[in-house]
Amino acid sequence: xxxxxxxxxxxxxxDGDGDLDLYLLQGTLxxxxxxxxxxxxxxxxxxxxxxxLFRNDLVPSRRLAFCDVTSEAGVGYDGYGMGAAVGDFxxxxxxxxxxxxxxxxxxxxxxxxxTFTDMTREAGVxxxxxxxxxxxxxxxxxxxxxxxxxNYVDFTIRGNKKCFAPTGExxxxxxxxxxxxxxxxxxxTGNGKFIDATQASGIGKADGPGLGVACADFNSDGWIDIYVxxxxxxxxxxxxxxxxxxxxxxxxxxxxxxxxxxxRAGMGVAPGDFxxxxxDDLLVTNLATEGSTLYRNHRGSFSxxxxxxxxxxxxxxxxxxxxxxxxxxxxxxxxxxxxxGAVTIVEALRGSPYPYQQKNRIFRNDGEGKPxxxxxxxxxxxxxxxxVGRGAAFxxxxxxxxxxxxxxxxxxxxRLLVNGAAARNHWLQVRLQGAGDNRQGIGARVAVLRKNxxxxxxxxxxxxxxxxxxxxxxxxxxxxxxxxEGILVYWLGGTRELFEGIKPDTIVTLKQQAGKPYKGK
Numbered sequence: 001x002x003x004x005x006x007x008x009x010x011x012x013x014x015d016g017d018g019d020l021d022l023y024l025l026q027g028t029l030x031x032x033x034x035x036x037x038x039x040x041x042x043x044x045x046x047x048x049x050x051x052x053l054f055r056n057d058l059v060p061s062r063r064l065a066f067c068d069v070t071s072e073a074g075v076g077y078d079g080y081g082m083g084a085a086v087g088d089f090x091x092x093x094x095x096x097x098x099x100x101x102x103x104x105x106x107x108x109x110x111x112x113x114x115t116f117t118d119m120t121r122e123a124g125v126x127x128x129x130x131x132x133x134x135x136x137x138x139x140x141x142x143x144x145x146x147x148x149x150x151n152y153v154d155f156t157i158r159g160n161k162k163c164f165a166p167t168g169e170x171x172x173x174x175x176x177x178x179x180x181x182x183x184x185x186x187x188x189t190g191n192g193k194f195i196d197a198t199q200a201s202g203i204g205k206a207d208g209p210g211l212g213v214a215c216a217d218f219n220s221d222g223w224i225d226i227y228v229x230x231x232x233x234x235x236x237x238x239x240x241x242x243x244x245x246x247x248x249x250x251x252x253x254x255x256x257x258x259x260x261x262x263x264r265a266g267m268g269v270a271p272g273d274f275x276x277x278x279x280d281d282l283l284v285t286n287l288a289t290e291g292s293t294l295y296r297n298h299r300g301s302f303s304x305x306x307x308x309x310x311x312x313x314x315x316x317x318x319x320x321x322x323x324x325x326x327x328x329x330x331x332x333x334x335x336x337x338x339x340x341g342a343v344t345i346v347e348a349l350r351g352s353p354y355p356y357q358q359k360n361r362i363f364r365n366d367g368e369g370k371p372x373x374x375x376x377x378x379x380x381x382x383x384x385x386x387x388v389g390r391g392a393a394f395x396x397x398x399x400x401x402x403x404x405x406x407x408x409x410x411x412x413x414x415r416l417l418v419n420g421a422a423a424r425n426h427w428l429q430v431r432l433q434g435a436g437d438n439r440q441g442i443g444a445r446v447a448v449l450r451k452n453x454x455x456x457x458x459x460x461x462x463x464x465x466x467x468x469x470x471x472x473x474x475x476x477x478x479x480x481x482x483x484x485e486g487i488l489v490y491w492l493g494g495t496r497e498l499f500e501g502i503k504p505d506t507i508v509t510l511k512q513q514a515g516k517p518y519k520g521k
Contacts, residue, residue: 001155002030002080002102002130004172004343004356005211008322008391008467009408010084012095014073015114018507019058020395020471022066022406023097024414025051025081030157041354041411050078051099056397064398064418074116075108083391083467087136087145088439089123090192095440095472098147100131105149125194129181130155135463136442137215137224139201140244141492143437144188146197148226150210153178165345172343175209175231175265182207183228202245208233212269214464216280217445219300222494224443227255229266229284239300255282255295259304264290265319268392268466271459272325274334274365278457285320285338285466288358292320292338310371311336311363318358319343321466322392326403330425330477332456333365336372339389339407339466354411357386379421387412395471401427401505403475408468426482426504430474432460432489435512443492446474449485478504488518496520 007025014021028049029039036043043049053073054066070076080102086095094110107125108116120126130152136145155178163173185203186194198204208230218225223240227250230236234257237250250256258264265287271280275296282295282302292315295302306312315338322339329335340358349355362379363372376383388410397404402419409415428448432441440460447455456476462469478484482504489497489510497515502508 001153001173001178003027004410005082005132005152006390006410006467007081007408008083008133009393009406009414010086010097010469011393011395011397011406011471012086012097012469014053014095014110015055016094016112017059019056019399020397021056022054022414022416023051023075023084024054024408025084025099025391025467027080028078030080048076050076051081052076058398069114073114077106079103082131083133084469085134085136085147086462086469086472087442089136089145089147089188091144091437091439093439098125098134098136100134100149100467102130104128105131105134119192123192123194124196125149125186127151127184132211133213133463133467135213135215135226137226137463138438138443138492139185139224139226139240140187141223141494142190143434143493144190145438145442146188147186147194148213148215149184149186150213150228151181151183151207152211152231153209154181167350169345171345180207180209180230180233183210197244200244202247203238206236206248208236211267212284212464212466214269214271214282215443215461216271216459217443218280218297220279224492227269227271227282229269230263231265231267232263234263235266235284253300254302254304258290258293259306264293267319267321268323268338270323270325270336270464271461272334273457274325274336276333276367276454276456278455280459283323283325283336285315285323288317288319288342291315292323308369308371314361314363314372314374318361321390322407322468324392324394324405324465324470326394326405327475327477328362328403328419328421329364330402330422330427330479332477332479333367335365336363337361337392337394337405339392341388341390341410354388356388356410358389359383359386360389360407382415382417387415390466391468392465393468393470394465396429396473396475399507401429406468422477425480426478428476428478428484428502428504429507430476430487431472431507431509432474433509433511434491438492440472441489441491441512442472445490447488448476448478449488450481451483451485455488473507489515
């Protein structure tokens with residue numbers, strides 16, 4: 001099963017030079033007695049095994065180009081990679097990496113000089129089971145980023161089961177062939193170490209075959225909650241009670257199942273305020289013949305609006321993985337991208353060497369309750385390519401104000417989709433800088449205040465999608481009218497600040513305690 005599930009990627013600015021770098025996860029042979037050239041699909045001879053880190057030389061060259069710095073950075077682990085999370089766990093101003101595997105996980109501490117150190121054992125955050133997505137979050141609001149690790153099923157090489165397609169040829173098993181294993185929550189104690197808070201927090205009370213995770217304040221009470229997409233089981237919504245514990249409420253909140261009451265094959269999950277009402281909605285990708293599920297948030301309770309928004313039929317033929325809400329055309333409304341790729345044989349490709357390819361999709365949000373519009377054909381020839389899409393990370397890779405997408409493919413090349421669709425509209429990107437603790441402002445809510453218009457709310461985060469980590473900068477499309485009255489930041493610790501005099505079409509850094517105290521709602 002691990003062969004068909006990975007892998008993800010990440011967009012950290014690891015060297016702090018102002019542009020996004022690329023971290024790509026790789027697989028390896030599960031049979032340790034063989035070498036890579038024995039595989040069914042050998043890699044090119046010049047391609048080095050293991051995870052890869054590519055430095056973006058956009059700054060200061062002003063040219064989008066990448067250099068493989070894996071060896072000197074020390075992050076080239078050769079294992080069966082799954083996902084990556086990005087966050088500054090030690091509050092030194094440099095983004096660190098947590099990498100999940102089919103097998104032991106790794107916490108790479110960024111040393112701030114272009115190198116990383118493996119701190120897994122010292123920090124106490126390993127999990128030898130099959131981990132998938134992970135997320136950094138400050139669930140107890142103490143200023144230190146904690147870590148949530150999603151785990152899948154109890155698959156082992158020795159316990160591998162043989163499964164078959166309806167026509168009799170070997171095919172990959174469903175997760176129902178194995179038992180789910182519990183997720184893990186690690187609390188950051190602030191001294192470079194974590195303690196396992198899974199049981200004490202209540203997270204251990206429910207489990208499932210978890211694949212995607214998204215952390216946000218879904219009920220608008222000021223505390224970060226956790227949503228887990230499970231593959232073939234009820235999704236989980238862990239509401240943060242503000243005292244170090246969580247309560248699982250997905251069924252009561254309407255976010256456990258689809259509208260027909262069935263558990264679907266949840267893979268990727270995307271939080272985002274697609275209807276601009278001030279709270280984060282949820283999109284979960286599922287198997288082909290199930291379609292994606294779109295949950296509209298009503299301050300902590302959810303309704304399935306997949307049919308209403310025209311997404312049921314449009315997503316029905318595809319198995320979705322990496323996914324994200326992002327304003328691709330900078331019109332002020334969040335659009336949707338999904339990376340697609342099958343996990344069982346695609347009938348139209350039967351007989352081909354690797355019959356799992358599908359096409360990625362992009363949907364435009366026209367607002368006002370209108371259905372999402374599939375604009376994939378108009379978005380470029382890259383959306384006509386057949387690939388086995390998995391991880392997808394979102395960020396402005398060339399610092400031009402347009403959000404780009406990094407897509408990793410199973411048994412195929414990485415794709416960097418550079419956006420050229422938003423030049424007509426204005427934009428703003430906000431880099432948060434916390435005062436001492438939580439240096440990236442992860443979990444903070446940011447709003448653009450506009451004259452005679454509703455505020456645009458976004459959250460600073462790097463999690464979501466599938467096995468991937470996004471740009472930590474908060475992006476706003478401003479449309480044709482960029483008249484801003486100010487930027488409002490709700491820091492996770494509870495303070496609120498107003499920043500004025502911000503110009504559009506810029507990347508700005510907002511430092512905590514540098515704005516005006518804000519007492520409004």
